[in-house]
Each structure stands twice: as structure tokens, then as C-alpha cells.
Amino acid sequence: MTTKSTPGSDTTARPSGQADRSTDDAAAPTERVPLTRQRVLATALRLVDAEGLDALTRRRLARELGRDVMTLYRYAPDQAALLDGIVELVLDELELPDEGQDWQTRLRRSAHNFRRLALAHPHVVNLLLTRPVATAFGLRPPATLRPLEHFLELLTTAGFSAVEAMRIHRAFVGFLYGHLLAELQDTVVNPDETEDLLRLGLHQLPPRQFPILRSLAPDLADYDGVRELDFGLDLLLAGITAIHPDSTSEGKAG
Amino acid sequence: MTTKSTPGSDTTARPSGQADRSTDDAAAPTERVPLTRQRVLATALRLVDAEGLDALTRRRLARELGRDVMTLYRYAPDQAALLDGIVELVLDELELPDEGQDWQTRLRRSAHNFRRLALAHPHVVNLLLTRPVATAFGLRPPATLRPLEHFLELLTTAGFSAVEAMRIHRAFVGFLYGHLLAELQDTVVNPDETEDLLRLGLHQLPPRQFPILRSLAPDLADYDGVRELDFGLDLLLAGITAIHPDSTSEGKAG
């Protein structure tokens, strides 16, 4: 082996008789849809949802689509584009809360919508949080930015300035991300164990150094995502309401 | 260093590691430091800090240490362990605010400390946020949990219940993470441009769909991380203070 391939040397006519699939079956066009970008990304998303991020390799994705590996490069010029496409696709699913309610409940619903979406695609969450960091606003696909603009509009309509709205958005989304990271965390170590401390593996922590964390075992055991999210939202909304233009009667401490 | 295919030709001639200018201690080849786990991780961290996460490959890391690739497996049995080790190392640098002040300013300092640490290792932030998700509390290295326990102690000492403290921690850390993701984001697209809209690339967004975001160009341009962080902390602390045991009948703004 190890023949160094001199460029452009051997030109062997290759019959390519590999017929693993009946190509002459032109009467059945069901499998021969022209493979659009949407379809590639949708399949990638399905794959990630089903088997995790590591399962998303180009060869695997190509097999899933019944096409050659290199075909995919037409629809996602490199790996980053593929990941960004998945993010785009998922964010497109996000339903924005409709109008007709006060801004606090709209923010609440917004958060819960996002949470539900994230839980529906847990393996994509890491992408959702980290991919946009590498891309400036102006270069992101508009579908990715629609939730942001919606948020800004919601708050400015409520009376906040655009700058305030942007800052609130950062705090809001930040909290949301953090909540999801916490919620998606694997906490259970020994599922069969009945004692909370043992089930969560907290017994391995030195009692002297982690008394409080260990004492929280029962509370960590009956974690309720919705309740936790609402608690955090209470905090944030209280803070936001405090600087709301309509609450000027109370005065703002410097 | 040209890659060759013929196996076993010019090996065995390497009595001491090639003095390839190891960064830490570039001196006599007799220096046979036994290559502890600390040193491996420290080198990995330095590598990531200098060239980003993608530069961290085992071969590269081995070269950096002047050792064989397989040696590293003794100190980090697989890639995940290597990444977790880096997280551990970075979190070990985090200085926890000392006592002697009210809990609000301690929380504030805590956040700023973390921010400073993250900015010192921007390429590790993604790891910092996402790695722990895969590991249950009980299985994490204690160094990773010390900040958490410290936080819990801080808040319980301030009068909160342990459960409240845990929830506040989630909201707090969540916001902090989100803030960092926002701050580390690449915003500038055309550094030479003088007009904010163009420099941030926001001109590429359809004006009809993104009026507010586009109008924020000047504000996004003079982003100040400390100021932004403090704004978010204001929000959160206002909310937290509102549920503080001592503020039972007093009300929050005053």
C-alpha cells in the first residue's frame, strides 16, 4: 500500500456498477425528492434529537438521507454551517406570545415557551446557547433574531427605552439559559437507590466541606422545572417592574 | 517532520525530548519533571487560552509537553476528562469574596470576580457553561462545587432558607452565564467602518423586520461589560431583596 498518489496520473474509466439501490426504479419517485436544505437540516435535527450531538457526523447524516457524503456540502458548506442551521431550525419553532396581555405575563409565557422548546430538543440546547456567540448580530439568519426583536418591541411598547429593553433582554435570556442548563443537568447517579442523598450521589461529597449542599438532597430530588422557572421569573420581574416607567411614584433610589 | 507512510524507519533515536522550546521551563534536557496531572492540565489550559478550543488536540498537547501522545492518557483517561480538568483548573482560580460585608455587595463582588475570570479565559467559557451539565453534583470534583457551597452559605447566613438559596443561586448563576455569553459575543463585523450600523453589520438586517435592533447600533457599539453586569445585578438584587426575610413588612424600595 502507501502508494503516493501523484496528482492527475491514473485515469481509469470506472463503470460504477454499484447498485445497492435500484436506480432503474424511476417509477417510484418517493425517495428521489431533490434534497433541499430544509430536508438536510431537518434530518440532522432529528438525528441529534434521537442520538445526541455526537451522532451527527456527515457520513451518518448522508446515510440517513440515502445520499453520498459530499452531497451535503452543497447545503451546508462546513460543519459550523450545519450546526448553525440546526439552531436556526429549532429557533424557528419558537412561538412568540401573542399580544393582548400585559407585558409581565407575556414575558412569562415567552420564557415558558422557550423552556418547552428546549426540553423538546435537549441535545440542541448546548448549541442554542453557544453557537450564536461566534456570530455577530448582522451575520445571523433573521429567523434567529426574530425572538430578540419581538422581545424588544414588547418592552418598548410597555414603556421601556430601547436601551433598557436590550439590557433587560440580556438579563432575561441569561437567566433563562442558566435555568435550562440547570434543569437539563443529570442529577441522578443511582436511580435504584431510595435515599435521596445516595440517589443523587451527594454522599460522595465531604460532609465538612459541603454541609448545605448535602442537606439539599431532598429538595434537589423533587425538582420541578416549571416551579423553579417561575421563581426566577418572580425575582426578575420584581426587579424589572421596579424600574418600569409607570412605577415612578415609588421613586428610584440612586 | 514530513509525514511518511513507511512504518518503523527512523524511530528510536530520541534519547531526550526534543528541546522544542517548551514554554514553561526552557532549559537543560536533564530536566525530567515527572509530568503531573497539574502540569498536563495547565499546559492544556494555556494552549486553549492562546489558540482556542480547536487547538487542543492530544497530539498538539503532547508536542507542547515534549512527550508522547499516549502518555497523556495516564492523566486524562479520555477527552471528556481533559475538558473537565480544564474547567476544574479554571474554577480553582476563582476567588470567593471574603466575609465582612453585607450579602448584596458580596454577591456583587462574586459576580464581578467570575466575570473577570471568564474574560481571562474566554475560550474556556463555553466549557465552563456546558461541561457541568453532563456531570451530576456528586460526581463533580469538589473544586468545582466550592463556589456553589460558598454561595449557599453566604445566603443562608444572610437569612434565606437553603432552598431559597439554591433557587437564587440558579437565577444568579444563570444570569451571570447569560451575561458572559452576551459579552463574549463578537459584535463587530467591519472594524474599519466608522458608522456604527455598518461596523456591527446591522445594515444587513431588513429594516422593516428589525427596526429596534437596528436603532440600537450606537448603544451596542459602546457596550460596557461592567456597567451591563451591574445593571442586571440591580435587577436581580432588587428581586432577591424583595423576598429577603428581613424585608418582611418594610417593602423593597426605600
Next chain:
DNA sequence: ACAACGTATCTACACTGTAGACCTTAGACG
């Protein structure tokens, strides 16, 4: 001296993303 043992290295392998050349097909145009 010998054996034992932790450490370090070599070789090999399966798998990854991707470049570049090649083939196939559909339509445009004479």
C-alpha cells in the same frame, strides 16, 4: 542480581471532515 511495577513510547486502527476530480442529468438553444 532479579523481579516487579509504574511510567513512557510505538504501532495500528477506525473514524472524522473535506478537497478535487469525476459522472449524471435536465434543460437551453441551434
Next chain:
DNA sequence: CGTCTAAGGTCTACAGTGTAGATACGTTGT
């Protein structure tokens, strides 16, 4: 009808990845 063009699809090849298994090395205990 035949030919041209271009986009879509495929093949082969290659450099680079993490890692298993066997092998060499260096120190130490007896």
C-alpha cells in the same frame, strides 16, 4: 436531432483525530 452548459450528485483520497494493545524504559525493593 445533436450539442452545450451548469447544477447536482458521486467517488477516491488524504490529513488529522481519539484511542486500544503491545512494547520498551527506569526506578525501586528484596
